Amino acid sequence: MIQLKRIRILAIALLAFSCSKNNETVQTPPLKVDVVNVKSESVLLEKDFVAHVFGKIDIPIRARAEGYLEGIHFQEGRMVQKGDLLYTVDSDPFQERVNTANSQLASSKVALTQAENDLARYIPLAEINAISQKDLDAAIANRDAAKAMVSAAEAQVRYQDIQLGYTNIKSPINGIIGKTNAKVGEYVGRDPNPVILNTVSLIDSVRVEFYLSENDYLLLFREYQEEKEKLNRRLQILNSFYLTGLFLIN
Template identity: 45%
Template sequence: MNRNFQFIGKNYFLFLIFFSSTLLNYSCSKKEEIVLPPIQVNAVKAIQTEVPIYEEFVAQVYGESDVDIRSRVEGWITSLNFREGSFVKKGTLLYVIDDIQYQTNVDREQSQLASAKTEMVRAQNELARVRPLAEMNALSKQDLDNAEASYKASVARVEAAEASLSNTKIELGYTRVYAPFDGVIGISNFRVGDYVTRAGTSSVLATISSIGAVRVRFQISEREYLRLTRFTQEELERTRKNVKIILADSTLYEETGEINLADREIDPKTGTLTVEARFPNPKGILRPGLFVKARILITTLPNAILVPQRAVIQQQHLSQVYLINESGEIKATPVETGPRTDDAWVILSGVKQGDMVAILGTTGLTPETKIEVIEQTWPEKSQNP
């Protein structure tokens, strides 16, 4: 019994070994038969074109005129006659300040002027009476001199009263505050019932800005300034008249600006020079205080080689692209990059016009990798406007 059991066990063990070996051989033969499909790789052709090179600077928008409207008299605000944030025309009545005391001053000065004029008429009549008598020696020369002095003094008092009356009328006029020019008025710092003074920050009622055109200010570094000084007159004029701005939503403002001034000095605290450009603003899109990017045309590269930025792989100081030859083989190639323009790199060396450059999906690829090239359309839009 034991002998039979041992025989069966031995045969069963041999069967397991044979079965396992058969499965292993079958599995290996299956693996040898598996052929992986080629990896799809998107690619574009490097292009050669004229490329304008721009520099971008953080900038801020100012109105063509930004004026603080200040109170020139003291008193209580009795009327607010505009809608905050709206467009107002030159001469529009904006504020009315309580004018009772100023009207009282005018009335008092008018009374004093009338009194002075009356005194002047009396002195004039007295002089007219004394002069012929003095000529006949009926009155002394002293009497004539006194009469003439009295008349001249009365004339001076009239002139002083007139000046004082004019001043009080001017102050009365200051109780009505008008828009100095066409523009957009901001939020009022005072409401009806508030007391305003003529001095300090409390005298600023509101600010009005003229925005038919705007000023855009930005700072350039000393290095950039020195580079501009080496431009020819033609290059400077082209740069001066080709200023663009990029808005906060990354869109390009449709109007082109022109540099109209640069500060007289380099700021010693920041090492920068303030530059100002003027932009038309016919639709009123640009408002004072808006932060934008100023884009200035620096130079133009006549025959630049371009590839998409996403095709360039950068690792520390090394830049490379994956080139695909006519046989469909892919190879990592070091390149020297120049400036960026829109969604492209300018390639100074390593790529020539028409070379097929792989984009995306290049991780882990080797020259032995089977690939299927899917050529993409690029560029989708023209380079810098």
């Protein structure tokens, strides 16, 4: 009976040894795992907004003369040079005013010549007391008044020439001209009709104008507050280190 137990124990030991050998021989190799190095870096987040683009300089082209638009002398969206003719307004009424002013100037000059001739005759007569001093003074006053009338008439001619010049609307700068706000035949220069006819823009650099929604504003403000708090904490830590260092030195 004892001999049988020994045989069983030996069989179990051999079986266990055999299993351990088998396990050692069929052991699978370790799995290959891909390793990735992780690093942190700043990432730029982009967001789209609806915006208006403006030129570095935007010059409105105004109709300073009232009248019917006779001509448009440019192509929209093209480059124009300073002094280029852009629009022409009906100039006939302004030319008539210039003619009237010139006529008044001519009449004033005739009156001045008459007054000077009268004065030239009165002076020798006054020297021999052939006329009274009152008549001489009146002749001098008429001559001076005639001179003033000539000066006023000349100023009126210059003014009407300026008004006539406003019928030719030219570019004030080099730049790109936009879309016209008035068409040929339209009355311009007085509200509610078009007064600003167009815009010439200098675009060597541009300005962009856009608006934030309430949510975007709050998000940016929150991020700003968080960054500000982080900066304040860092300053507090640096101040504490500085004060500690001073204490240790003392």
